[in-house]
Amino acid sequence: MLIVHHLAKHFAGVRALRDASLEVRAGEIHALVGENGAGKSTLVRIVTGALTPDSGEVTFDGKAVNVYSPTVARSMGIAAIHQHPTLFPDLSVAENLALGLESTGAWTRVDWRARRDRARELLARVGARIDVDREAASLSLPEQQLVEIARALGARARLLILDEPTASLTPQEVDRLFALLGELRAAGTALIYISHRLEELPRLADRVTVLRDGQTVGTREMADVTKAELIRLMVGREVEAIFPKREIAIGDPLITLDGVTSRSAGIHDVSFTVRRGEIVGLAGLVGAGRTELARVLFGLERLDRGSITLNGQPIHPTSPQEAIGYGIAYLPEDRRRHGVILDLGVDANLTLATLKAISKGGLLDHQAETSIATGLVQKLGIKTAALETPVRNLSGGNQQKVALGRWLVRPPRVLILDEPTQGVDVGAKSEIHRLIGELAGQGMAVLMISSELVEILGMSDRIVVMRQGGVAATLDRATATAESVMAAAFGTASAA
Amino acid sequence: MRLAGLGARERAAALVLGALLAILAIAAPGFFSPDNLRDILMANAAVLIIALGMTLVVLTGEVDVSVGATFAVCAVVAGTLARDGLGMPAAIAAAIVVGAAIGFLNGALVGAMGLPSIVVTLAMLAILRDGLRWITEGAWVRDLPSAFQWFGFDQVAGRSIVIGAAVILTALAGWLLSRVAAGRAIYATGSNRDSAHLAGLAPKVVIVSVFVACGVLTAIAAVLNAVRFAEVQGAVIGGLELKVIAAVIVGGVAIRGGRGSIAGTVLGVALLGTIGTGLTFLGISAYWERALQGAIILAAIASDRLTAERARGQA
Numbered sequence: 001m002l003i004v005h006h007l008a009k010h011f012a013g014v015r016a017l018r019d020a021s022l023e024v025r026a027g028e029i030h031a032l033v034g035e036n037g038a039g040k041s042t043l044v045r046i047v048t049g050a051l052t053p054d055s056g057e058v059t060f061d062g063k064a065v066n067v068y069s070p071t072v073a074r075s076m077g078i079a080a081i082h083q084h085p086t087l088f089p090d091l092s093v094a095e096n097l098a099l100g101l102e103s104t105g106a107w108t109r110v111d112w113r114a115r116r117d118r119a120r121e122l123l124a125r126v127g128a129r130i131d132v133d134r135e136a137a138s139l140s141l142p143e144q145q146l147v148e149i150a151r152a153l154g155a156r157a158r159l160l161i162l163d164e165p166t167a168s169l170t171p172q173e174v175d176r177l178f179a180l181l182g183e184l185r186a187a188g189t190a191l192i193y194i195s196h197r198l199e200e201l202p203r204l205a206d207r208v209t210v211l212r213d214g215q216t217v218g219t220r221e222m223a224d225v226t227k228a229e230l231i232r233l234m235v236g237r238e239v240e241a242i243f244p245k246r247e248i249a250i251g252d253p254l255i256t257l258d259g260v261t262s263r264s265a266g267i268h269d270v271s272f273t274v275r276r277g278e279i280v281g282l283a284g285l286v287g288a289g290r291t292e293l294a295r296v297l298f299g300l301e302r303l304d305r306g307s308i309t310l311n312g313q314p315i316h317p318t319s320p321q322e323a324i325g326y327g328i329a330y331l332p333e334d335r336r337r338h339g340v341i342l343d344l345g346v347d348a349n350l351t352l353a354t355l356k357a358i359s360k361g362g363l364l365d366h367q368a369e370t371s372i373a374t375g376l377v378q379k380l381g382i383k384t385a386a387l388e389t390p391v392r393n394l395s396g397g398n399q400q401k402v403a404l405g406r407w408l409v410r411p412p413r414v415l416i417l418d419e420p421t422q423g424v425d426v427g428a429k430s431e432i433h434r435l436i437g438e439l440a441g442q443g444m445a446v447l448m449i450s451s452e453l454v455e456i457l458g459m460s461d462r463i464v465v466m467r468q469g470g471v472a473a474t475l476d477r478a479t480a481t482a483e484s485v486m487a488a489a490f491g492t493a494s495a496a
Numbered sequence: 497m498r499l500a501g502l503g504a505r506e507r508a509a510a511l512v513l514g515a516l517l518a519i520l521a522i523a524a525p526g527f528f529s530p531d532n533l534r535d536i537l538m539a540n541a542a543v544l545i546i547a548l549g550m551t552l553v554v555l556t557g558e559v560d561v562s563v564g565a566t567f568a569v570c571a572v573v574a575g576t577l578a579r580d581g582l583g584m585p586a587a588i589a590a591a592i593v594v595g596a597a598i599g600f601l602n603g604a605l606v607g608a609m610g611l612p613s614i615v616v617t618l619a620m621l622a623i624l625r626d627g628l629r630w631i632t633e634g635a636w637v638r639d640l641p642s643a644f645q646w647f648g649f650d651q652v653a654g655r656s657i658v659i660g661a662a663v664i665l666t667a668l669a670g671w672l673l674s675r676v677a678a679g680r681a682i683y684a685t686g687s688n689r690d691s692a693h694l695a696g697l698a699p700k701v702v703i704v705s706v707f708v709a710c711g712v713l714t715a716i717a718a719v720l721n722a723v724r725f726a727e728v729q730g731a732v733i734g735g736l737e738l739k740v741i742a743a744v745i746v747g748g749v750a751i752r753g754g755r756g757s758i759a760g761t762v763l764g765v766a767l768l769g770t771i772g773t774g775l776t777f778l779g780i781s782a783y784w785e786r787a788l789q790g791a792i793i794l795a796a797i798a799s800d801r802l803t804a805e806r807a808r809g810q811a
Contacts, residue, residue, distance in 0.1 A: 298694075324696040338694055343687040343754040344680075352684055352695045355677040364675050406695065 001026045001190045002047070002078075002159055007056035008214075009042055011423075016042040017053070017214040022192075024159065029181060029191045031201045031222065034211035035234050035486065036286050036451035040194055043211070044161055047192075048080045049073035060159070079152035083164040085144035089137035094119040096136050097151055122150040126180055142173045149180065160184065161192040166200065167287065178204055196285050198227050198490050210234055227492050228483075235453065235482040248437075250461065251276030254445040255414050257297075259306030265292035266469045269306070274414065274445040279436065281460030282449040284489050289469040290449045291333055294416045297447075298330040299323040311413065324353065326414075329407035333418040333449070335396075339403035345388035347373035349402050354409040376405040381431060397428025404435065415439060417448045421455060433459060453482050467491050505748025505800070506760040513767045516774060524777035532773065538655060538724065540769035541662040542567070543739055544762065545717035548669040549710030550744045551761045555673075556686040556699075556706050557753025558606055558613035562598065563714045564736035565624035568729070570595050570718035572628060575637035575728030578644045587644075592715045598624070599711020600704065607703030625732040632730030645726050658720045665713065670758035682706060686753025735786055742789045743768045745796045768792070 004022040008015075017039045024030045034040050045051040047058060052068040059065065060076055087096045094112075097119040119132040128146040136144065145165055152160050162181075166174045181191060181204065193205055201208060202222055209219040210233040217233050253273045260270040267289050274280045282290045295301045297308065299317030308315050310326055317323035323330070332338035340349050350373045351358050358368045373387050380401045384394055391402055400420065407415065417436065421429045436459065440446045450456050456463055463475040465488040473488035520527040546563050553560045570591040577587040602620055606613040646654025673679035684692040685699040692699050722728050747764025749756025771792075772785050 300694075320694055321696045321698065330694065332694055337688070338690050341684050341687045341691050341695075341754075344683060348680060348683070352680070352692075352697070355680060355697075359677040362677050364677055364680065366675075 001061060002192075003059040004043065004047065005057045005059070007043065007046060007053045007058070009039075009046065009051060009053050015214055017046075019215045020056070020211060021216045022209050023219070024190045024192055026158070026190050027185055027188045028206045029185050029193055029204055031205035031208040032192055032194045032211065033196075033198065033201075033208060033230060033234060035453065038211040038234070039214040040211055041163070042214075044080060044163060044192070044194070047073070047159075048078055048161065074155060077156055077158035078161070079155055079157035079159070080161040080163065081145060081148045081152065081165060083167050085141070085148050087136040087139075087144055087147060090135060092133050092135055093123075093130055093139070093147055094132040096147060097122055097132075097154060099151075118154070119150075122154045123147070125153055126150045127176070142169055142177070145169075145177070146180075153184075157189065159190045159192070161194070163194045164196065165193075166195065166197060174200070196490060198230055198492060212236055227490075228487075231483055231486050231490065231492070235486050248277040248441050250278045251443065254311060255297075255447075256309040257306070258309070260293070260296060260303065260308065261305040262292070262296045262301050263304050265289070265296050265301035267293050267296060267301075268469050270466075270471055271306075272464050272471065272474060274447055276443045276445055277440050278461045279440050279446040279448055279459055281456040281463040282447060282466060283451075283453070283456045283463055283485050284466035284472070286451065288466040288489065290466050291418055292469070293466070294330060294332075294418055294447070294449060297323065297328060297414075297416060324412075327412045328414045328416065329353075329412035330416045331404055331407065331418060331420060333422065335400050335403045340391045340399050342392040343390055345390055346377065346382065346384045346394070346402055347387040349391050350376050350405050351409060353406045357410060372409055376408060379408075380405050380435065395425070395428070397424040397432070400424055400428070400432065401435075404432070408439070411439075411442065412444065414445045414447065417446065417450075419450060420448065421450075421452070453485060456485065457482060465489050503748060503755075503757070503760070504803075506757060506763060508799075509747050509760060509763040509767055513763060513770065516767070516770055520770070520774050520777060524774070527774060527777045534655070536769050536773050537659060539772075540765055541658050542717040542721040543736070543743065543769065544662050544765045545665055545720065546710075546714050546736070546740045547743045547747075547761050547765050548665060548758065549706075549713035550740050551669065551747075551749055551756060551758060552673075552682060552706040553613075553710045554686075554741075554744050554749045554751060555682050555753055555756055556703050557689070558703060558706070559741065559751070560599075560602060560617045560707060560710050561614065561737045561741070562602060562617040562620040562624060563710065563740055564734065565621045565628070565732050566595055566598050566711060566714045567718045567721075567736055568732040569598070569624050569628055570715040571722040571728050572632060572637060572730055574719050574722055575640060575644070579637055579640050581641070584643050584647060588719050591719050592712055595711040595713075595715025595718070596708050597711070599708040599714075602711070603704035603707030606707065607700045621737070629731055635730045637728040637730060640726060640728070644723060646723055654723065658724070661716070661720055665716070666758060666762060673758060678702075678705070683754055686750075686755075688754070738786065738789055738793075739768055742793045742796075745793055750800060751797055 002024040004020060007017050007020045009017040020039055020043050022043065032040055042051065046053050046068065049068045049070040049072055057064055060078065094116045098115045116132050123130055126146050126149050128143065128150065130139065130143055130147065139147065165177060169177065185191060195201065205222045207219055208222050208225060208230065210217050210230060212234055217236060252275060254276050256273045258271050261268045270293055284290050292301060296303055299319045299322050303316060315326050317326060317328065336342065341352065347369055351369050358365050358372060370387060377384065377387065382398050382401045382405065384398060391399055394402065420436065421432050424432065436446060436448065448459060457480060461477050463480050463485060464471055465473045465475065465485055467489055472491060475484060546567065550560060550563065573594050574587045574591040577590050578584060598620065602617055605611045605616045642648060647657060673682065681697050681702050684697055685702040689699045743764035744761050745751055746767055747756065747760030749760060768789060771788060775785055776782050
């Protein structure tokens, strides 16, 4: 029914997909799995018309797709349900179900009775008892999902894509959802089911396709494949020897987390220690709570229970200013949104966290600023036309070096790195890795969040794997393998 | 750092100003008579001072449309207290305190509570304008003591004080933005609030502070403007906020914050001040002035967007 042939897609020099193929039959539930960044969502976005591929083709129902637009995809009968429902929160359930389904002109009178009746009928088909006059915002997450599925039914979707639909459902809700998906399959609908929960796939899926690094590595009958085999397919590559791991004398414990729990961040009972000179890799799937943990340490989320001990002293940062005062530095994920200030120059960005160091009584000392910035630009090898060039004009790798350099004006004791090489080209990547090694060598405790297994395995002295807001496993450099990390992240192995 | 220097947008404003002056030089040389230039300067000193405050606010990505109403309220406060014999220093101080309080209220609602500044300051405008009308019933504040007009000096000295104050405040604002750590925090907050917070700055404090500064500068402008006359008007003259915001935007301060300079704002005020009087000299009805201000705002932000899109296309 759906045939995806050798799709490739680049984003600003980063290859999201290079050779992805997929074939889904009518009346089949087809699972799509792969680690973070394997290209699953890019593939889905192409199939639903949100992105146009660089090369390759999509055939639906025997017809080649040549215009990629959400409207075209919807009219062909392709619908997607995302992890976070996309209903209009201020509109009623009936209105949400009517949007995009009622094919009336902009000035046609709305027939409210018909609209409500139709909404009730669609909801009945998915077995949901929801008042059609309720505002979508007042619905629970599973209810919202049901409304979305009802909307897909109303649109006569013949291919339904579900992206992590069970991430926030209770087991009973999952059972109900699976029963419904089974009925849809029986009615001849094709379903693509994306999930990190490998254990639920055998109950549900007929076949499974594994993506790795933007490439399809295989399609298997679900009945013939084991979880271990799936993980091997997902990981399936050697850790290349591109990480010249420096031998660093690891010192005393510097920061110790004991039972750290934060309801607002969804973190519970996280305990581990990072020692001087040690790089601890924080692995896990997207949504496992890694960034949220970093936000707790940096005073951005409330610490409800547990303790953080820095250098023997209990600390309780409640704002970034306080955390910085304790000597904690945080290089956030998504540098363009959080890491750098695009309108400011390289120099102003580098000195932003240490304005006090370059000012006397509130007055900026431009000479001091220039000398600090010059030093960092040389040390980090930042390629920029001039010191005052807006960071907007730098390449991704150089922007990231600026974001990192900000924390080296006054070297911190604890350095938290969140996806430090995301979207950075290969050359800059290894330079950043070298820098991280150097910083650890100076006695910093480094906590590195990364979704890239190779990076985690290559850089870390120890690896803490998070899963669903808690620690799933702590692995040693010597014994950690891609499989053991992934197994812990997917929750399919007993904690090592 | 070249934040205080002339960027592309400032140069564009300077170019338009130059072209306008050239047209006036040919079509209406009378425009350049010393008396007329002095009148333009005096009439726009207050606009410039408020525009300095507005520049700080817009640099953080917010806007304050209540400056016109604040301006009127502060003038009435100063006038009333002076009339009632409190002495000029106390009257001026009271006006500044009132301006600061209004700015603080705006800033607290916007910065600390996260409400949209356009709505907050629009509501403040309505409250101040109609509150003032209710209290004064539109009556002018008359019978001012002799120490009020021109601060008790003669007209020449009084004018020098007004111009001198505007020059000093402009220099101070320019210095703040380019030389003081707090100025850097303003740019950072306007450019990317999350990043600024993660770098250890306090965006909320920055936003409250710029609104307070804007209120104080508006109060100072109100006093300097009021002392030019023997009476103080007891109502809000509409349109001042439009002129101020237009000047700031024309001068190249990005309405979304993070980019702009005091030099640009000075150019923007000069441009709008010239257009206002220049129209009369060119024989065009002064009624067109407001419409032209609106058109200038649209032209400036549209050109900003087009330039930004071209820059993105190249990236």
